[in-house]
Amino acid sequence: DQQVKQNSPSLSVQEGRISILNCDYTNSMFDYFLWYKKYPAEGPTFLISISSIKDKNEDGRFTVFLNKSAKHLSLHIVPSQPGDSAVYFCAAPNRGSQGNLIFGKGTKLSVKP
Amino acid sequence: EPEVTQTPSHQVTQMGQEVILRCVPISNHLYFYWYRQILGQKVEFLVSFYNNEISEKSEIFDDQFSVERPDGSNFTLKIRSTKLEDSAMYFCASSSQTPFTGELFFGEGSRLTVL
Numbered sequence: 001d002q003q004v005k006q007n008s009p010s011l012s013v014q015e016g017r018i019s020i021l022n023c024d025y026t027n028s029m030f031d032y033f034l035w036y037k038k039y040p041a042e043g044p045t046f047l048i049s050i051s052s053i054k055d056k057n058e059d060g061r062f063t064v065f066l067n068k069s070a071k072h073l074s075l076h077i078v079p080s081q082p083g084d085s086a087v088y089f090c091a092a093p094n095r096g097s098q099g100n101l102i103f104g105k106g107t108k109l110s111v112k113p
Numbered sequence: 114e115p116e117v118t119q120t121p122s123h124q125v126t127q128m129g130q131e132v133i134l135r136c137v138p139i140s141n142h143l144y145f146y147w148y149r150q151i152l153g154q155k156v157e158f159l160v161s162f163y164n165n166e167i168s169e170k171s172e173i174f175d176d177q178f179s180v181e182r183p184d185g186s187n188f189t190l191k192i193r194s195t196k197l198e199d200s201a202m203y204f205c206a207s208s209s210q211t212p213f214t215g216e217l218f219f220g221e222g223s224r225l226t227v228l
Binding site for chain 2: 034041042044089091100102
């Protein structure tokens, strides 16, 4: 049961351009959505989140957009930098849960100099 | 910056052996978690722990698994009799937030290889 889906396993972008990572979900009861970044040999690191009552949240170069009618969210990174190369996970906490964060499979972003 | 630390970074064990993975959460955090990622698959929730007891566990967290906070700093995951399918990266995480919003601080992970 894939409640959180990332359909693109990889994305390659030129330095300075925009990176757009996409995520779809099936559970309309999610209250929050999060993006985590993961470098090799490290654990996931929280990047940015958005409440389900908002449609946009911005933090520096990172912006998350939420389209509830389409059950879709996206992470925009602009401008992209080589240090942004990592695996990006979309995630959502199971409603009412005490710790069950449901992850997508991840998208590997490569930013080329 | 405070961080979650995990030991060992990699453990190789024989099927049927007991394994203990250790974690030191961030010191002022009260909520602790274990997740795992089998190679090529999603990061999956195992268990959450608060006030010295399990808050929630997933279907994966069966009787072979247990967690403990033996002292004021360590948080451990024990697998009593390992199976081949337990091979995975195990991540410990902690947070200070309630209610649960998903913002967790993860450790670097412990890779478990069961032969």
